[in-house]
Amino acid sequence: MFIDLNSDLGESFGNYKIGNDAEVMQYITSANIACGFHAGDPLIIEKTIKLAIENNVAPGAHPGYPDLIGFGRRSLTLSDEELSAVIKYQVGAVKSITESLGVRLQHVKFHGAMYNDMAFNFDQAKVGAEAIAKIDSDLILVGLAGSKMVEAAKDTGLKTANEFFADRAYNDDGSLVSRSIEGSVIHDTEVCLNRIEKLIKSGSVLSINNKELEIKVDTICVHGDNKNAANFVKSLNVFLKRKGIELRNLENQNL
Numbered sequence: 001m002f003i004d005l006n007s008d009l010g011e012s013f014g015n016y017k018i019g020n021d022a023e024v025m026q027y028i029t030s031a032n033i034a035c036g037f038h039a040g041d042p043l044i045i046e047k048t049i050k051l052a053i054e055n056n057v058a059p060g061a062h063p064g065y066p067d068l069i070g071f072g073r074r075s076l077t078l079s080d081e082e083l084s085a086v087i088k089y090q091v092g093a094v095k096s097i098t099e100s101l102g103v104r105l106q107h108v109k110f111h112g113a114m115y116n117d118m119a120f121n122f123d124q125a126k127v128g129a130e131a132i133a134k135i136d137s138d139l140i141l142v143g144l145a146g147s148k149m150v151e152a153a154k155d156t157g158l159k160t161a162n163e164f165f166a167d168r169a170y171n172d173d174g175s176l177v178s179r180s181i182e183g184s185v186i187h188d189t190e191v192c193l194n195r196i197e198k199l200i201k202s203g204s205v206l207s208i209n210n211k212e213l214e215i216k217v218d219t220i221c222v223h224g225d226n227k228n229a230a231n232f233v234k235s236l237n238v239f240l241k242r243k244g245i246e247l248r249n250l251e252n253q254n255l
Contacts, residue, residue, distance in 0.1 A: 001200075002247070002253065003219065003240060003245055003248070004030050004247070004248060004249055004250050004253065005030070005220055005240075005247055006029070006109070006220070007031060008032045008034070009021045009024065009025065010031075010033040010045055010047075010048030010062075012039070013044065018039070023230040023234075024230050024233050025052060025057055026234075027236070028057055028222070028233060028237075029057060029058065029248060030249050031052045032107075033048045033059055033062055033094055034048075034064075034111070035091065037063065037090055038064035038066075039064075042097075046101075049098050049101055053101060053102075058106035058107070059105060060105065061090060061094040061109075063108065063114070064090075064114045065112070071112065072111045072112035073113050074113055075117055080127045083124065084130070084131040088134070106249065107142050108140070110149070115144070116175070118149045120147065122152055129156040132153075132156075133156050133157065137158065138159075140158070140251075140255060141160050141161070143163060144163055144175070145215045145217055146215065150162060162215075164199065164220050165221050165223075166220050166232075167185060167186045167221075168186065168223075169185075169207075170207045171209075172207045172209055174215075177208050183208060184208075187228055189232050192232065218253060219250060
């Protein structure tokens with residue numbers, strides 16, 4: 001068995017610092033790099049890509065709504081043309097910087113509210129998938145496992161990776177529990193590892209209401225802004241290897 005470990009990184013902005021990218025990068029195989037609209041700036045983007053290259057981590061673009069103040073976690077109403085342009089602008093920027101450093105962009109993963117909106121809105125997800133395909137049809141779309149986002153990407157002809165969140169609670173319908181609800185973010189490492197062990201053994205996890213959810217997983221996400229992210233991703237890396245699971249980025253999987 002093999003799995004990809006990903007994390008949302010490069011989310012500092014100017015003098016504002018968030019996360020411990022240098023440490024987290026040592027234990028993952030794919031990095032989702034903020035594109036400047038919800039977090040990040042040109043220098044942070046370049047530094048984060050360089051850090052990924054140094055650690056043999058595959059870089060990806062992490063576009064979101066233009067919402068620096070809200071960290072991209074607030075839904076915005078955009079026309080299809082606006083949404084497509086916003087995505088192309090962000091992915092194009094990260095892709096060009098990545099290529100200027102001699103490597104290629106592996107994937108795209110939407111951020112925050114954009115990710116959640118597209119997970120259950122096929123039409124919006126199709127706009128996003130088509131925008132990505134027009135930039136580079138070889139890019140992999142990382143989406144919530146079994147969601148409309150994955151469906152739309154496949155319909156567009158993109159390769160897709162089904163994502164599981166190690167440190168987030170799930171609703172009964174397979175969506176992520178809102179961050180406004182207590183228990184939505186799981187900070188206990190042992191609880192997270194137990195969930196992943198169950199996922200490995202049975203292909204399922206329990207929702208916040210203890211409903212059994214079947215989940216196909218190609219990649220596991222650990223949020224880089226979680227205060228315990230560095231320690232947790234290290235523990236997860238060691239845990240998976242002990243279970244005989246090889247860590248392999250998305251390009252090296254048969255998606």
